[in-house]
Structure formats: structure tokens, C-alpha cells
Amino acid sequence: MQAVILAAGLGTRLRPITLTTPKPLLKIDDKTIIEHTLSSLPSGIDEIFIVVNYLRDQIRTHLGEQWNRIPIHYIVQDPLNGTGGAMMLLRNRLQDRFLVVNGDDLYAKEDLEMMMNYSTSILLCPTENQLQNGADLNNEGLFIGLKVSDTQISYRVCGAYLLDQSYFSYPPVTIDGSEHEEFGLPQTLALLSKKHPIHVVMTTNWFPIGTPEELSFVKTKLF
Numbered sequence: 001m002q003a004v005i006l007a008a009g010l011g012t013r014l015r016p017i018t019l020t021t022p023k024p025l026l027k028i029d030d031k032t033i034i035e036h037t038l039s040s041l042p043s044g045i046d047e048i049f050i051v052v053n054y055l056r057d058q059i060r061t062h063l064g065e066q067w068n069r070i071p072i073h074y075i076v077q078d079p080l081n082g083t084g085g086a087m088m089l090l091r092n093r094l095q096d097r098f099l100v101v102n103g104d105d106l107y108a109k110e111d112l113e114m115m116m117n118y119s120t121s122i123l124l125c126p127t128e129n130q131l132q133n134g135a136d137l138n139n140e141g142l143f144i145g146l147k148v149s150d151t152q153i154s155y156r157v158c159g160a161y162l163l164d165q166s167y168f169s170y171p172p173v174t175i176d177g178s179e180h181e182e183f184g185l186p187q188t189l190a191l192l193s194k195k196h197p198i199h200v201v202m203t204t205n206w207f208p209i210g211t212p213e214e215l216s217f218v219k220t221k222l223f
Contacts, residue, residue, distance in 0.1 A: 001099065005038070032062065034050075048073070050072060084182075107160060111160075115161075122157065124157060127154050129149075134155050144194075169192070
């Protein structure tokens, strides 16, 4: 099975430390963020695509052409037009089912392995915080889109998806309110959900790393 790691972002909220180092290469303990992500990939992954842009040569030099004997291919996303735009670069490279994860989040291996039990799935994290783009679930607990949360428990999208070729049957959906044309993977997945069930896996351990506070929290929490 193939895996896609989205690692093209600028890491602007983590500046100035990301001015010279791409966010996926920031270290937590003795490993970079993206190495933690690679370590969390389920068994059975036999090909990896890493979508890159910002300071991409550093990522390629650090990781090389394989990870634990699994070949790595680097795909340059230019312009940076969102997760949905990144996926369209891979539509002719991906086959059957494939896993997509963020390259700057930390995932529990068992959560990603649980996602493999379904033909199509999304990883969510329950929270009591109100969200502008929380996951919307139907009465059967399936993902059907995004919404402003209006209940005590909201569901945060964790940036991990198990998809198949049916995803590419739909044009990428534009993200409303973005400063430039940008396409969203979960927004496109909402279209897919109208005809294909998108199963939900609730995360047991997930740590997004987008701000200095989140980076400090992860270092304290994990090590």
C-alpha cells in the first residue's frame, strides 16, 4: 500500500525557527517530526510519496531515497494550493487504497492501523472547543462534511485519511475565505461522502504541531 505525507507548508506560525529549517525537520527528542510520522505508518506500506515545497532540499537530503527500505518519491507542490491541490499532483501515481497524513503531526501507529480496517476512513479527535471547521457526522457516525460546531463535543480533523481511487472522481473543492485559490482535501471528501461511506476512527493519541506552544507541549508530553 502507498502512503502520502503532506510536508510542503511554510511553517509561518513557528517562525523564526522555521526560517532556516522546514517544520517537518524540527526535532523532538532525537528524531525529526517527519521521522516520527514515518515511524507511525502502518505495516504494509511499501511506497511513500512526500509532497514538498519550502526548503525541500533539506527534507530530501535528510531522508534520502528510502525509509526502512521503503522507496520515497518527492513531489513538488508549486504553487502551494492546499491539501486538495497536493492530492491532484498524485492522481496518476496512486493505486487502489492509500493513506494520507500530515508531515507535521504526530500520530499513534495503532490509530493509523485501525483506519486500515475500512475501505475509506478519516481520523478525528473529540474536543470540547468550538470549531469553525469541525467534522460533521450523520446518525450512523459517518463523516459527511465540515461545519461550525454547535454541540458540547466537536470533532477535530487530524489530517489522516484512508482513501481509494473514488476520491479522484470529484474535482477538488475550493476553500472558502482563503487569500488565494486553495483546495481542501476534507472539503473534497465531503463530496465523496454523498455516495461512499467515510468511516470515522477516533484518535487515541494525536499531537498537531503548528505553534511554538504546541511544539513545547509535545516535547513535555512525550519525552
